[in-house]
Amino acid sequence: MTDGLFIAGDWGTTRLRLVLCGEAGILDRRAGPGIGQSDQPPERTFLSLSAEWRAQHGPLPAYFCGMVGSRMGWREVPYAPCPADPQSLGRGALAFGSEGCQVFLAPGLTCTNPLGAPDVMRGEETQILGALIAHPELAKGRHLLILPGTHSKWVELRDGTIHSFMTVPTGEIFALLRAHSTLARGAPEDAVPSAAGFAQGLARRQRLLPSLFETRTRQLIDGMPAADALGFLSGLLIGSEVESALESYPGFGEARLIGDPALSALYSEALSMHKLVSSELDGGDCAFAGLRSIFRKA
């Protein structure tokens, strides 16, 4: 076994990103299917993707975060409670062996969100801890983080710990409406939501349900092009998310966005309507830095 080497995996529902890490950083990368997207069990996927590394270096410790630790994953790891930091997540991890490798699965996180409801995340907590390492200015005081996506996460940091969070399934609703609803399903598959439509949707953000039907009638009555209608739907949904979530997270003048740059830009536009400044943090390899902080006490 080579000292200091380890495998790290960010394994969500849509993909597996697997890397070989040394003390200096990422040495090699592999990509694989998301949890539930492959017919073979997660262990087999891991062993085949890491075969070369293991042949070269012998058994290596392997650290994972994400849905790999869910009921549908490799093994289920109970959620750890908030507030959370690298130490508490490390204590909640699950360890077991696989072909001589020690495998560690990070726990997900649970909290009672600001609406008083139970809430959960799996994977984002590790990405956030990684972002904290890259941005030490977030280690003191209260900060608002947003991870937009299928299930957007709104996160409050307090002195470098994850204090609470709230999930808003905006991306899932958009995808469902686009694929299946009478409101928007007519759009060509390659239609890209337009900026002009997005701005019109944002303007309706305080009346989500009654405005959804407008996506259809603007096309039917006003001849709105499909790209504008999709933009309208996107603006309406993201605008509503931001409007609602800020009621639960008031008093912030700034928000940090982690995620796809194009999506983050849309959130910036929605946040600016509430006078919030936003900045984008690079989320690309945050999960691997987060895994290192949880498991290597680096």
Add this chain to the structure above:
Amino acid sequence: MTDGLFIAGDWGTTRLRLVLCGEAGILDRRAGPGIGQSDQPPERTFLSLSAEWRAQHGPLPAYFCGMVGSRMGWREVPYAPCPADPQSLGRGALAFGSEGCQVFLAPGLTCTNPLGAPDVMRGEETQILGALIAHPELAKGRHLLILPGTHSKWVELRDGTIHSFMTVPTGEIFALLRAHSTLARGAPEDAVPSAAGFAQGLARRQRLLPSLFETRTRQLIDGMPAADALGFLSGLLIGSEVESALESYPGFGEARLIGDPALSALYSEALSMHKLVSSELDGGDCAFAGLRSIFRKA
């Protein structure tokens, strides 16, 4: 041809209700597929379902309302504008012949809704006119009517005319989330949304998007049964609809509901949270009375 006899059809997306009417009322009934649900063209469906009546009485006038007048229907009839009454809808109708029968299709209605958006209905306008005949107390003053369903319609009556309306696609969203979303799709097909869950969902009505995820986490974390989760989703959506729509239709102390009694009872519960009294109007045969008022000047 027999004097006074006519055929009337309420032909929407999910079903055709066809009746033979005399001056005294409904004499006979047939049921058929909704627009878009059958492989054969609407004319063939009409001719085969009415064959016996035509054989017995000769060619009869046939009056229709609903999606039969849409682009996907028998022939497209342009929407008539609001405000609307039986006379204006009659002027907007389309007439043509079919195997000796004179066929008349009522126009749908369009308006600029209280949010400033274009809005449309096809079929409900005729049902509303029928309800007005059965409830002459609605012919004077301002009244709020709600027709809950896949696409709920909120309607303001002024002195017996349809002044404006607004569509809220709550039923469609519920069905989509139940069938396809990660939030609720695990429920058994025969699970019935529970009253206890509905009340909990109503309590969240002011935070629709962030509370949607609670449908999932209550099951995952709290072990909420599927029937309660569906009830929660239903209460959240219907509560949000009522909350939003009442902002567009303020100042009413009472609402009249037309539709399925079980669904109307849920709307009554949501309306009561805003101190609105509600009463249910029987909508069963309203469309046929409405067709008579549009076409027979009765």
